[in-house]
Amino acid sequence: MSSRAEGPEGELTSSGGAVKSADRLMTLLEHLADTGEATFSAIAAALKMPNSSAHQLLRTAHRRGFVEFDESTRTYRLGLRLWEVAQSFAGNLDLPGTAQPLMTALSDETGETVQLARLDGLENVYLAIAESKQPMKLVSTVGARLPAHTTGVGKVLLSGLTEEQLGTRLEGATLERFTRNTLTSIPDLLVELRRIRKQGYGEDNEEYVVGCRCVAMAVRGGNGVAVAAMSVSIPTPRFNRTIARDVRLALTRTVAEVERRLGGRTAS
Incomplete structure (x- = not known):
């Protein structure tokens, strides 16, 4: 039976x-x-x-x-x-838990907001945030989604895709404009992504919101593939090339340590 x-x-x-x-x-x-x-x-x-x-x-x-x-x-x-779906359960992913204390230390060092995000289609989704203690700062929330072509972390994550993967995701896509600096042309975006691959980091030049800049880098797993991206967001009045350089160096050290703790590449 x-x-x-x-x-x-x-x-x-x-x-x-x-x-x-x-x-x-x-x-x-x-x-x-x-x-x-x-x-x-x-x-x-x-x-x-x-x-x-x-x-x-x-x-x-x-x-x-x-x-x-x-x-x-x-x-x-x-x-x-x-x-x-599992956001209410603490510790459901190692990545945010591993990165959070290092992000907090980076925020304390730079005085700016630090964010961690992953790519979902053509959007970046924020996994963890260490908020600046300064009155003028970027304010964001875990779980928020932004169009990847408008943010530093989003462009860094897109730059980690192959040309074939990019072609599939961008086919028929409309790149919405948010500021006069937003990249709304797919050819222009592809040029920017190639530049990011070459220099190893990306920037947001007030492309999502006027008054905010950022520097972003990929967080890579042991196989060298980006599993997330981390950024430091700087209000435009505090931004200059010297600040950007110092932030980039601090971000490089933090990303390397996150990767080391995740069992990826060795921190230098």
């Missing part, structure tokens, strides 16, 4: 009442949490399911942002949407 029954929406359930597709999704997320990343074949084997079913499950999870796909390694990993 079969131990399976129909659920309220026609889903196959086990005798324990678990919805089969939901159980498979939980198993997928747990597997990626344990492994960090996995190929399609490894996932299908771990879930003990046919390739066609595994493909449908991954496609759905990827479309909803719960799973990300790295085209360079052909592997899947947990997606940013999972972090957003």
Whole structure:
């Protein structure tokens, strides 16, 4: 006699009442949490399911942002949407927890607001913030989203994509203008991204809001791929090239230490 029954929406359930597709999704997320990343074949084997079913499950999870796909390694990993849903649970990601005390120290050193962000499509999502103690400062919130083409962290993260990945994301995109300095032409943005790759850091020249500049750098994992970006935001009245240089040096040291603590590159 079969131990399976129909659920309220026609889903196959086990005798324990678990919805089969939901159980498979939980198993997928747990597997990626344990492994960090996995190929399609490894996932299908771990879930003990046919390739066609595994493909449908991954496609759905990827479309909803719960799973990300790295085209360079052909592997899947947990997606940013999972972090957003789990924001109320402290410690759900190592990156913000590792970076936060170092960001606070950097904010104290520079006197400015420090932010950490990841890329989601054509937006950067803020994971952690160390706010300046000065009266005039950038004010932001964890979980906020901004168009990546308008921010230092966003442009740094976009610069870490391959030309093919950029082409896919930017195809048909409209780059909204926020200030007279916003890059609204895709060719101009691509030129800027190549410049960022070459010099190793990016800047926001009042491209999202008038009165605020920033310096940003990628935070890279052990494989050299950017997992996030960190920035120091400076009100324009306090900004000059000497300040920018000093901030960039301090930011370089902080990013290197975050990477070291994450098990990535060795801090210099």
